[in-house]
Amino acid sequence: MPHLNELDEKYASRGLSVIALTSEGAGQTEKWIEQNGAKYGYAYDKGGKLSRELGVSGIPNAVLVNPAGKVVWQGGPTGLTDDVIEQHLGGALATPVFEMPKEASAVAKSLRARSFAKAISAADGLQDPSLKQSLEAMVAAQIEALKAAHADGDFLTASETAKRLAKEMNGLDAGVEAKAIAAEIGKDSAAKRVMKGQKAVRKLQDAPVKQPKDAAELIKKLRKIESKFEGTIAARDAADYRGRLEDMMRR
């Protein structure tokens, strides 16, 4: 995977961390890493837990996760272009917590605990203002992404994100905004209905597809969701997934 060396080198200082994961044993893996000149970080997904969670059924498979922890792209590694990566570097911390200087150890500790208000407050005392600016940009980008999801009618993402950010950003204006969005969705009966459809699609996305008949069965169920939730993001998500399944059937 020489492309990972290139991506790591090109984007690390702009906020990208590359991590290769395997469910195989250390002995053969380490030998392979050495023989292939891999310089990027790697780790072990024992038992393939994360791989299953992300629906990975063939390797290699690349997954791009934005700074808010959301999967924004997945597919064969050759399909991941620089444009896609660059689109999702907004609000990413230029320096990972494990590379922060000693004097920023309180910032790193608060970030690991996902307490962004404490992290910003600790960064405020540093001589170099760039870390504080970077943290503020990260918080702003996450709130903007939350607002965009809400405005797009992606209520499930907005609701889950708002609840998480309200906690992580407690003590910041952004935390207040997140809490308000969570409360607004909680009171919105139309949003609740859409979320029901989105949850139904998500459940189907998690279902195993081992044989053509599994895909055919899912396509039938997705069509029902498209019809029941017409005009909403639940119908769009259902149609997207149905399209991918149909492509798979045609191949």
Added chain:
Amino acid sequence: MRNLLLGIAALAMFATPATGQSVGKTLGKVELDGFTQTGARSYDDLVGRTVLIEFFAYW
């Protein structure tokens, strides 16, 4: 024989990852072991970063 080949082709097709299957999902607690060639010791150390995960195998 033809049916066997068709069966193998069908299995291969369905072993191919569906592009974008988990797009939109937010990762929960991620538990990984043995971080190597990186200063990260757990996935939590990647907080605030855009992360490119690539699943691979030595074979």
